[in-house]
Amino acid sequence: MLSTVTKSVLRQAYRHPLYVGLNVFGLALGIGVFLTLAQLVRFEYSFNTNFADADRIVRIDERWSEPGTTPYESADTTFRAIPFLKQDFPQIEEAIPLMGTTVRVEREGHFITFTGKMTDPAFFRIFPLPLLHENTGKSLTEPDSLILSKSAALSLFGTIDAIGKTVTINQSGEKSTHVVTGVLAAISGPGLLDGVEMILPIPPQMKEKRSCFLFWGSSCSKVFLKLKNKKDINALRDGLPNFVERRASGGADDRISLGPHPEKVYALSAILLRDLHFHDATVQDADDGVNQNVVDSIGLIGLLALLLACANTVNLATARAGMRAREVALRKTLGASRSALFTQFMGEALLISLIAGVVGMAVCEVLVPIMASMTGDAIHVDYGFILWALPLIIIGCGLASGVYPALVLSGYQPATILAATRMPSGGRRAAMLRNALVAGQFSIAVCIVICTLAIDQQTRFLRTADRGYVKSGLLVGQQMETEDIGLQRRMFDMLRGVPGVTSIAFGELEPDPHSQTRTNFAYNSPGGAVEAQLLQDRISPGYRETYRPRVLAGRWFDSAHGQDDSPLPGESANTTQNVILNEKAVRAYGFSSPAEAIGKVLHMDKTQYEIIGVISDIRFGSPRETVPPEILTFSTLTHRGFDNPVPAVRFKDVPRSVMAERFNRAWRTLRPDIASNFVPADELMEPYYAGDERRGHLFTMGAVAALFIACLGLYGLAAFAAARRFHEIGIRKTLGATAPQIIRLLVHDFLRPVLLACLIACPVAWVLMRQWLSEFDERIALNPAYFLIGISGAIIIAVLTVLGQTLRLAQVEPARALRAEG
Structure with a gap:
C-alpha cells in the first residue's frame, strides 16, 4: 500500500503540479507558523516554572x-x-x-x-x-x-x-x-x-x-x-x-x-x-508582566494558520475530486473496494502532510530567529518540543485534510461516472462547502488584519501621545544618589554651564520612575473633609523651562515668593507652603475646574499647603496605568536639598550625542564614583512601548501568513473553475457575452464568499479590539477606517489572486472551448 500511495502522489505531482504544490506549500506554511508561535507561547507559559516547589x-x-x-x-x-x-x-x-x-x-x-x-x-x-x-x-x-x-x-x-x-x-x-x-x-x-x-x-x-x-x-x-x-x-x-x-x-x-x-x-x-x-x-512596580490574553491570541493565530492550511487542502482536494473520478470508476470496476480506495486516499493525504511537515519545520527554523529578534526574548528552536509535536501535527493535518475528500472520492459510483460525458463537479453541496471554507478562511484573515491595524495605530498613538512635557531637546540623567545640598548645588551649576544648555532642572521623579512617594493630603471642603493620596515631587528652578508643562490655572513657582520654597523637615510644622497640583489631583478633591482649586488649602499633619497653580497631567509611567494625582513642591536649593535628585537638561543647536558626552564629562568631575548616563526621555520609557510593538509585529506576521494561505486556496479554486467552466464560457461567448461581462461574472462569483467573510470578521474584530484597548488609560477610538482598509485590502488581494485565471478564461475562443473535453 505504501508503494501505491507514493506512486500515486508522484503521479499527481507530475500531472497536476500546481495543485500539489499549493497543497504542500500552503500546509507547510501553516505548520511552520504554528510551530513558531507555539514556541513563543510555551516560552511565555514557562516563566518561573523552573524553580523547585x-x-x-x-x-x-x-x-x-x-x-x-x-x-x-x-x-x-x-x-x-x-x-x-x-x-x-x-x-x-x-x-x-x-x-x-x-x-x-x-x-x-x-x-x-x-x-x-x-x-x-x-x-x-x-x-x-x-x-x-x-x-x-x-x-x-x-x-x-x-x-x-x-x-x-x-x-x-x-x-x-x-x-x-x-x-x-x-x-x-x-x-x-x-x-x-x-x-x-x-x-x-x-x-x-x-x-x-x-x-x-x-x-x-x-x-x-x-x-x-x-x-x-x-x-x-x-x-x-x-x-x-x-x-x-x-x-x-x-x-x-x-x-x-x-x-x-x-x-x-x-x-x-x-x-x-x-x-x-x-x-x-x-x-x-x-x-x-x-x-x-x-500590577505596578512589577518587572516582566505580559497580558495573558495577548499571548493566547498569538497562540490562537498560530492555530488558525494551521486550520486555514488544512481547510485549503480540503478545498483543493474536493475541487480536484472530479478529475480523479474516472480513475476511481475504473478501479472499482476492476474490483477495488471502497475501503481500499479510502485507505489509499487517506495515505496520500498523510504523505502530503508528512512532506509539508518537513518543509514546515524548515520554515519554523527560519521564522524562530526572526521572532526572537522581534520580541527580544531568548527563544530558540526547541527540538525536544518539535520531536513530539510535529508527528502529532502531521497525523492531525493528514486526517483533517484527508477524511472528507477520501469519502467523496471513494464514494463515486462507476456506472454513473463512466456513462457521463463530463467529470462530476460534486454538486451544489460540494460547491457550498468550498464557498464556506473560503468564507471561513478570509473571515479569519480579515479579522486578524483589522486587529493588526488597530494594534499598530494604538502603539503609534502611545509613542506620539502628549505626555504633558516636551520630549524633543531633552536629556534626563540618573539619580545623584546624595542628599548633600552643597554637592547638589555644584552639580546644578556645573550642568547649567555646559555649552548648548538652555535650561536645567532637578526633580525627584523622572520618566519611568523607579521610586515614588505617595502621601495623604486632606482638604476641608464645604461638604466635609476629602482625603486623597498624592504622588509627591519636589522640583527646582528651571523645571518649567526644561520640561515645559502646561499651566492651566494660577501661577508657577517663583523664587521671589518665600512660601514657595520648601522648609526643612523640622521647620514645616504650623507653616503654610505653596504647591502646584495636576489635573488628576484637582478632580480627586472634587473641584469643578482648575481655576476653582486656586487658593484652596490642603493639610498634612500640622502643615498647610496652599494651591497656587494647576498643570496638565504629566505621564512618567506606563500608558496602561492611570496618571496618579500629583503634588509639586519647590526648592531653590538655598537651605533644603533633594532626596536623590534627577537632573534634566534642555539643549539646542548641538547634536544629542555630543551633549550627552559633555554632560557625562561634567558629571564625572563631581561624582566619579557613579557612572552617568544622560538619555532622551523616550529611551527611559522604551520598555513601556516596546512590548506592545513587538507583539504587534507578531500579529502582522500572523496576518500576512493567514491572508497568504487564504489566497493560495482562492487561487487553487480559480484554477479549478477555469477548468470546470471552460464549456460554459464558450457557450456564453457564442451567445454574445463580451469579455468584460465574463470577467464581472467570474469575479462576482469568487468575491461572494470573500464579502461574506468581511461581514463576519468586522463584529468579531470590533469586540476583540474594544476589549484590548480597554486596558490602556489613553487609547485610540475604533475608527471605521481600520475596518474599511481591512475589507478593501482583502477584496483587492482576492481580485488580484483570481484575475489571472479570470482574464485567461474570459479571452478563450468559443470554438476551442466548445471542442474541449470536459
Whole structure:
C-alpha cells in the first residue's frame, strides 16, 4: 500500500503540479507558523516554572484604594510585614525581602555594571539555585558575602573558580568590599531571576534606617514566602485581611501604622510564583508582566494558520475530486473496494502532510530567529518540543485534510461516472462547502488584519501621545544618589554651564520612575473633609523651562515668593507652603475646574499647603496605568536639598550625542564614583512601548501568513473553475457575452464568499479590539477606517489572486472551448 500511495502522489505531482504544490506549500506554511508561535507561547507559559516547589512560593502584593485615586496593586510591599507574617501564619516556612539593585565594579577607570539582588540568607531555602562552587554553609550568612553568576565570575576573574576572591563594589556611590562565597550555575528557563549577576545580603544598617523596614505603607521591593504545603495558599489569603487590620493599625498620629482602620485603604494579597508573569501585566512596580490574553491570541493565530492550511487542502482536494473520478470508476470496476480506495486516499493525504511537515519545520527554523529578534526574548528552536509535536501535527493535518475528500472520492459510483460525458463537479453541496471554507478562511484573515491595524495605530498613538512635557531637546540623567545640598548645588551649576544648555532642572521623579512617594493630603471642603493620596515631587528652578508643562490655572513657582520654597523637615510644622497640583489631583478633591482649586488649602499633619497653580497631567509611567494625582513642591536649593535628585537638561543647536558626552564629562568631575548616563526621555520609557510593538509585529506576521494561505486556496479554486467552466464560457461567448461581462461574472462569483467573510470578521474584530484597548488609560477610538482598509485590502488581494485565471478564461475562443473535453 505504501508503494501505491507514493506512486500515486508522484503521479499527481507530475500531472497536476500546481495543485500539489499549493497543497504542500500552503500546509507547510501553516505548520511552520504554528510551530513558531507555539514556541513563543510555551516560552511565555514557562516563566518561573523552573524553580523547585514553585507551587509553594508566593509573592505578597499591596493593594491601595485611597479616596480620590484609582485603586491599584503594587508588587512592592513593606518589609515591616515580614516578621509578623512569620509569627501569625504557621503555614509559612520562610519569608524574605528581595530587592533589585545595580552594582558597579570599577576596572581600569571604567565601570562594569551588573544586575544584582539583595536579600536574606534564607534566599536559598526558598529558591534552591544550583551552585557551581560554594563556600559551604556561608553563601549569604556574612554581611560581606557575595554570590556571582558564571558570567560575572568570568568577567571579573576570567574563571568560575572565584571562591574567596574579593570584589569592591559600588552601589549608588557607596563602596564596599565583598568576598565571593558562591558561583551560580546557569538558571534554566525564563523567570524571576533572569539576568541576575550578583546576589548580596541586605546590609544591617539599611534595615535600621530604610523606611520600608520600619513603617507600614512604605515599600522598597518584593516580599516572597515559601509555604509548608501548596494547599496553604488558601489559608494565607483568607487570613491576610485580619492580619492587616491587627498589625497595620494604630493611632491617628502613629507614623509607623496606617491609622485606626487600615483595612479601608490597604490590603495584602498573595500570588503564586508561577502566576506572576501574567498577573503582573496590571500590577505596578512589577518587572516582566505580559497580558495573558495577548499571548493566547498569538497562540490562537498560530492555530488558525494551521486550520486555514488544512481547510485549503480540503478545498483543493474536493475541487480536484472530479478529475480523479474516472480513475476511481475504473478501479472499482476492476474490483477495488471502497475501503481500499479510502485507505489509499487517506495515505496520500498523510504523505502530503508528512512532506509539508518537513518543509514546515524548515520554515519554523527560519521564522524562530526572526521572532526572537522581534520580541527580544531568548527563544530558540526547541527540538525536544518539535520531536513530539510535529508527528502529532502531521497525523492531525493528514486526517483533517484527508477524511472528507477520501469519502467523496471513494464514494463515486462507476456506472454513473463512466456513462457521463463530463467529470462530476460534486454538486451544489460540494460547491457550498468550498464557498464556506473560503468564507471561513478570509473571515479569519480579515479579522486578524483589522486587529493588526488597530494594534499598530494604538502603539503609534502611545509613542506620539502628549505626555504633558516636551520630549524633543531633552536629556534626563540618573539619580545623584546624595542628599548633600552643597554637592547638589555644584552639580546644578556645573550642568547649567555646559555649552548648548538652555535650561536645567532637578526633580525627584523622572520618566519611568523607579521610586515614588505617595502621601495623604486632606482638604476641608464645604461638604466635609476629602482625603486623597498624592504622588509627591519636589522640583527646582528651571523645571518649567526644561520640561515645559502646561499651566492651566494660577501661577508657577517663583523664587521671589518665600512660601514657595520648601522648609526643612523640622521647620514645616504650623507653616503654610505653596504647591502646584495636576489635573488628576484637582478632580480627586472634587473641584469643578482648575481655576476653582486656586487658593484652596490642603493639610498634612500640622502643615498647610496652599494651591497656587494647576498643570496638565504629566505621564512618567506606563500608558496602561492611570496618571496618579500629583503634588509639586519647590526648592531653590538655598537651605533644603533633594532626596536623590534627577537632573534634566534642555539643549539646542548641538547634536544629542555630543551633549550627552559633555554632560557625562561634567558629571564625572563631581561624582566619579557613579557612572552617568544622560538619555532622551523616550529611551527611559522604551520598555513601556516596546512590548506592545513587538507583539504587534507578531500579529502582522500572523496576518500576512493567514491572508497568504487564504489566497493560495482562492487561487487553487480559480484554477479549478477555469477548468470546470471552460464549456460554459464558450457557450456564453457564442451567445454574445463580451469579455468584460465574463470577467464581472467570474469575479462576482469568487468575491461572494470573500464579502461574506468581511461581514463576519468586522463584529468579531470590533469586540476583540474594544476589549484590548480597554486596558490602556489613553487609547485610540475604533475608527471605521481600520475596518474599511481591512475589507478593501482583502477584496483587492482576492481580485488580484483570481484575475489571472479570470482574464485567461474570459479571452478563450468559443470554438476551442466548445471542442474541449470536459
